Amino acid sequence: MGIVSALTSALDRASDRSVDIAERTSAATQILSSLEYLASASDRTRGGLNDWTHMQHQVPTRSPLVARLRGLIAREPVFRALHLGRIGACVVLVSPVTNNAARAAANLYLVGSTAVLYPIQLNGTDGSDQVSFLVHSAAGLGRAGGSDRTRRAASDFIGAQTTLSYVAGGLTKLPGKDWRTGTALTKIMRTETYGDSRLFRLLSTHPGIGRVGSKAALSWEISFPLLLLSRPTALVALGAGAGFHLFNAAFMGLWRFLLTFVGTYPAVWKLVRR
Secondary structure: OOHHHHHHHHHHHHHOOHHHHHHHHHHHHHHHHHHHHHHOHHHHOOOOOOOHHHHOOOOOOOOHHHHHHHHHHOOHHHHHHHHHHHHHHHHHHHOOOOOHHHHHHHHHHHHHHHHHHOOOOOEOEOHHHHHHHHHHHHHHHHHHHOOHHHHHHHHHHHHHHHHHHHHHHHHHHOOOHHHHHOOHHHHHHOOOOOOOHHHHHHHHHOHHHHHHHHHHHHHHHHHHHHHOOOHHHHHHHHHHHHHHHHHHHHHHOOHHHHHHHHOOHHHHHHHHOO
């Protein structure tokens, strides 16, 4: 069996468990996320990055009830209890537990806790958290429906959402001159937050590599839905996506994106199989 046939067969098998795989990989990243928040209590103290004294003005509300609820959640014991609960729910999802009701409850707890914690921990969230929220929302509702049809709908939503994320990301980049001219990658590698000094030096010495990389990423994102029109091109699209996220993880530190997005690929492949 050739490599292409082996990959296709593996994706076919994985797509039959697309919701299970997506919720498992997403839950794994959320364990890391909660552990990071629990380990960074200083960010929530006076003058910290997520000091609620100041953060509450970033997410204002006209409802006194909502304001009181947020104030309660911002208290450190409550905040920590919610995250410990999230870790417990994630453990259920990454474990071999197959009970549909238990997995639905774990997903929906993650959705609810994300919604109430988001204003409290606004500084520190990233795109992988947003994708995880959508994955657990779809998986929770699909499992709560209790039928193969609702779980299939959940899988379709997850696959479609990943596709939309890529094409929207590409279209958002398109107006940027740096992406169109191919200098974006080099400039990103120059930054302190997401950059890499060794790669920046390489791209500065060989700017053609940066131009090819920038334009290739932009073209792949924009054309992603079209590449899903056939199985051979979809295999190329997903392979490129895995490489894209592996690159971002290695050089930009976006490891949670790698797990979260690639974990949705069986759901994307399931759309192609129709």
